[in-house]
Amino acid sequence: METLLTNKTASLTELRDPKKVIEQAGDRPVAILNRNQLEGYFVPASAVEKISYEAATSADVQEALRKRRKLIQPTLDYLRDK
Structure with missing residues (x-):
């Protein structure tokens, strides 16, 4: 069973x-x-209003990509040929 990110359905x-x-x-x-x-x-919009956003730095993005490389590699290989 898939894990839900909320307890409301x-x-x-x-x-x-x-x-x-x-x-x-x-x-x-x-x-x-x-x-x-x-x-x-x-x-709901009221839920989004409570979220604080902070711009990611280039280093943050590179680190996130590095950590997920194994998972996203098939997509990257597919897109390379397009």
Whole structure:
């Protein structure tokens, strides 16, 4: 089973009424499920407003890429030929 990044969930059917999902979510993201499979996350604006952002330096980006190199290498190989 996939690990969800939030403890609130809703189905695609429930998302037909997004206002209701937002009200129930409060300030938390909601995992959207389709037949118990994660489709994505619905994040209310109130949740985003609480997040503080800090620009990444070039060194930060290079370090993150270095750490994920094994995982992203197949994608890099594919894109090299395009």
